[in-house]
Amino acid sequence: MPNKRQTKGMMMRRLGTYALRGFLAVALVLALAIGWSSWLGKQRAGWTETTWQLPAKDMDLGSSLQAELNRETKANPNIPGQLLYVRAPSLGLDQTFASGPDLRTDDDVRVASNTKTFVSAMALQLVEAGKLQVDGPIGPALSPAVRTMMEKNGYQLDTITLRHLLNHTSGIPDYVSVPAFRILALGPTAYGWSPHWTAESEIWFAVTFGRRDAVGGDFNYTDTNYLIAADMIKQATKSATIGAAARQMLDWPKLGADETYWEAMEPTPAGTRRVAQYRGAIRDSELDVSFDQYGGGGLVMSMDDLGRATRAVVRGEVFANPVATRILMQTSGPDGAGEGYALGIEPTKLNGEVCWGHGGFWGTSAFHCPRLDITVARSTGQSNSMQGYREGFGPLSALILAAQAAERDRAKATSD
Template sequence: MNRDELAAILSRQPAAMALYVTGKGLDRPWDIASGMADATTGRPLSADTPLRVASNTKTFVAATILRLWEQGLVDLDGPIAPLLTPVLNGLLTSAGYRTDRISVRQLLNHSAGLNDHADDPRYFETVLREPTRFWAREEQVRLAVEYSSPLSEAGTSFRYSDTGYILLGDIIERISGEALAATVRRQMSFDRLGLEATWWEISEPQPATAAPRARQFLGKTDATDISASMDLYGGGGLVMSARDLATLFAALFEGRVFTSPDTLRQMLSTGSHEDADGYRLGISASRITDVECYSHLGFWGTAAYYSPATGTAVAGFATNREARGALVSIIEQVLAAKET
């Protein structure tokens, strides 16, 4: 697929889209975009436009835990009970969760049996009804345990859970003694990697180098100004440009984040639980034209991929959640073209 063909595909999409492609397998990075970041002001979307990346944040929260593991500060297979803020641990145990048997690794690979508060329609209905409401971490964990008892025994099956990553965010803060945003920024080397359009909402100011965020939609609903607190504490929280997201994905796989190559192997290791193959530690695994690739999606319409076979990282944004499937298809076509 050449650039003109890709531009034609993007121009036919109902939502604005941007892609950034980089990695050690390319002679030089490149980008392409179509549509408006903000139609009301006539501001076009570009690969440097920041957007909320939602669950793409999970990959970098997981990588931060693995950086702490490298430093001997956390046991991936140890229980979460002594690591959690006591009030969060109490909420879980009162609802039947055996936090003395749930491990950090099981939170990372979503095999802890935790309910997902964010996937419950009651939660999202409230978010849309009260868009300016501030949500606390404790409140979201409380909702998770009120909505459902444990879904399975820890370590037995894959159950995707934003709540689990909220717990990981709490663990990071307890180990580091500082805010989640500050720890992730330092451990992931945001500043050294030159990520000029990346910040953690509420916890950090928008960098002076970053353009205004793009408007993001859920169908016809403008979701841009929904309080960032609804997805802030580790399951989401980051705002990034496509350039920064692809750059960080490439850095993660190309030895510019972890101290040892063994840490990346740990991140990509497959668990023994049911349906373990599709999701590792904070990152999904799939095959494109029979070549293994690693990726993560974000709720509002973001996606990031890395192909070790070709040394290619691709990150993309669609400004409307309903166009995320089309975005993923386009990214996979780009990667498939690189493999031939």
């Protein structure tokens, strides 16, 4: 047995080891915090919102829209440039615009949370096929890994439904809201390093460290919901990746979305070019794409691809039955209608017209207004250019007014 001197020496060495570990832990936290603060400082970018003017009746609408896009881009030097797709048959428009140095109208971008619209559409296709239940418990439809992970963390899977996931009322927290995840995923960019993530590791962060809410309670937007929905889709379709499932189920070329692909899960189509997007001064390539890749985001699209595919979903062209479209548009409000978030899509009322769409983290948005058959998809290239994913509202509002004026002119001509 060690004597008192030896015991004291062992204790001192242990204390020294613990002190060193503590010092290193504090140093690591401080370093990451400094990196995080640096990242926060670099990401700030304002936005000067401009009012898009209603084109004069004697002007070419396309030229007017290009001029407005150029004006807004010039008013916001913090953005790298803009891409805009517009479809309005009653106004003779089906055109893509670009504004900014070296931008082409067919350039591709990461559409981030616009992906959710298409994940929801796939889930409802499987509901139509009887492979998933929109109001049934999610437990039996999950992969064993995700099911076990959630059960071990106390989740009652018989109380959570697919609808809860798709309209963000599941009570499951967002992995991005977990401070440790944000530091690990975003802070280290100050040192040129960002870890690679899997869907399972992101779900684990959410269910292990996040603060859960009541199932079926208040709306709480979280990417975790769509990672879990994507897991269910992969299980139901026996697909290796959610990208493969989307290719099989949505048939992008049939939707007029030839350039669309799921990043890191599918090859980049020949002849396409993905352009840079930013969070303030931080370029998207400084982050590992895996932090937003598995269902909450992941798609890369041109603006005409995004616009046409969003229009197809809103019009129910991806479903076999109109019932699926009605389910898609049921919001999480008390009466299931009106304003609020529906299933991967949300309604917005502009100039008396109800339009449906979604936005994405990197400054993308897409909306379709069914009554007037107007579609707008837009990329500003800057993730915090506007609050509330309002990037498409300027051109959309102007086009609605133009279409309504054209309607009045046609009605007057008919009455005369």
